[in-house]
Amino acid sequence: xxxxxxxxxxxxxxxxxxxxxxxxxxxxxxxxxxxxxxxxxxxxxxxxxxxxxxxxxxxxxxxxxxxxxxxxxxxxxxxxxxxxxxxxxxxxxxxxxxxxxxxxxxxxxxxxxxxxxxxxxxxxxxxxxxxxxxxxxxxxxxxxxxxxxxxxxxxxxxxxxxxxxxxxxxxxxxxxxxxxxxxxxxxxxxxxxxxxxxxxxxxxxxxxxxxxxxxxxxxxxxxxxxxxxxxxxxxxxxxxxxxxxx
Numbered sequence: 001x002x003x004x005x006x007x008x009x010x011x012x013x014x015x016x017x018x019x020x021x022x023x024x025x026x027x028x029x030x031x032x033x034x035x036x037x038x039x040x041x042x043x044x045x046x047x048x049x050x051x052x053x054x055x056x057x058x059x060x061x062x063x064x065x066x067x068x069x070x071x072x073x074x075x076x077x078x079x080x081x082x083x084x085x086x087x088x089x090x091x092x093x094x095x096x097x098x099x100x101x102x103x104x105x106x107x108x109x110x111x112x113x114x115x116x117x118x119x120x121x122x123x124x125x126x127x128x129x130x131x132x133x134x135x136x137x138x139x140x141x142x143x144x145x146x147x148x149x150x151x152x153x154x155x156x157x158x159x160x161x162x163x164x165x166x167x168x169x170x171x172x173x174x175x176x177x178x179x180x181x182x183x184x185x186x187x188x189x190x191x192x193x194x195x196x197x198x199x200x201x202x203x204x205x206x207x208x209x210x211x212x213x214x215x216x217x218x219x220x221x222x223x224x225x226x227x228x229x230x231x232x233x234x235x236x237x238x239x240x241x242x243x244x245x246x
Contacts, residue, residue, distance in 0.1 A: 025064055027231050028055045030101055032068040034081045040069050046181045053184050053197040057140070079103045086112055087129045090121040090220055090235070091213045095129035097201045097234040098224060108229040115227065119220030132236060133201040136162075137180030139173040139187060140196035147171070147192065159186040170195055174202075203236035214239075 032055065035048040042049035048069070055065050082105065086098040096116075102108040113123050141147070143166070152171050156164045160179050165172040175183045177199050184197055209217055217237055224233050 021059075023226075024058060025055075025060050028058060028060055029064065029068040030081070031231065032065065033072040034083075034101060036069040036072040040072060050181055050184065050197070050199070053188070053194060057194040057197045084108065085126075086123060087126060088112075088116055088121055088123040089129070090116070090119070090217050090237070092207070092209055092217075094121075094207060094209065094217060095132050095203070095236045096121070096224075097130060097133060098230055099232045099234075100229045101231055102229040104229075108227075111227050111229065112224065115223045116220060119216050119223065121220055130201070132205075133203050133234065135177050136200060136202050137175035137177055137183060138196060138198060138200050138202070139175070139180075139184060139194065141171045141173060141187065142193035142195055143167070143170050144193075155187065155190060159183040200232070201234040203234070206236050206238040208238050 028051065031051045032048070035045065035051050039045040039048070042052055052065060056062075081101045081103050084100050084102060084105065086100065086109070088096050088098070090096055098112060100108050100112075109123075116122055139161075141152075149166050152164060152166070156173060159173075159175075159182070161173050161175050161183055163174045165174075173183070173187070180199050187194070214237075217235075218239065221233060221235070224230055
């Protein structure tokens with residue numbers, strides 16, 4: 001495996017404007033609230049614990065995390081949020097998977113369909129592109145002098161990880177979705193610094209776009225990510241380093 005999570009993408013995300021980071025925190029806050037609604041204790045709610053790790057890796061302040069969990073029941077009220085995944089195509093046959101949290105399926109589907117259509121894309125049927133992606137747990141860990149490759153290899157074996165990739169400033173650790181929580185707990189116990197921690201859809205291969213097609217694709221990505229109900233957008237396009245998102 002060769003750097004599928006593209007560590008430089010995470011670096012780019014951390015350099016976003018305050019407004020963009022605020023939007024990311026809002027989306028993660030909703031994930032926290034939904035996960036905490038019926039059980040706000042991360043010790044007995046592994047999904048909530050996973051999202052807390054994701055929030056911390058995104059530099060979400062602890063107070064924001066606590067507030068999202070504490071207000072979960074009150075903020076959500078009787079609303080029932082559904083986790084829905086959409087698949088579709090962008091320009092030049094590019095593939096996208098869009099994960100959402102929504103209390104209004106018709107609104108969400110309509111917004112995504114309209115956004116993609118305006119940028120030369122279209123929604124597809126379930127399964128139309130997901131076969132091009134692998135669902136994996138991804139834990140990106142800061143590389144330090146003390147954490148050399150031999151030590152990381154030992155940690156990965158003990159954590160039950162599938163694989164890891166050593167970058168100049170980080171290690172990208174991959175797990176099955178089923179083993180993600182246990183691996184995350186193991187690495188937390190080693191007091192390493194998480195730069196990312198989430199279960200993601202990783203493309204098996206990438207395609208390249210140029211010129212107007214690339215600009216159109218980037219515009220669609222931006223517009224999809226601005227939608228309130230959209231949590232994450234995964235795709236198989238090799239974007240310029242300074243712009244790559246997922």
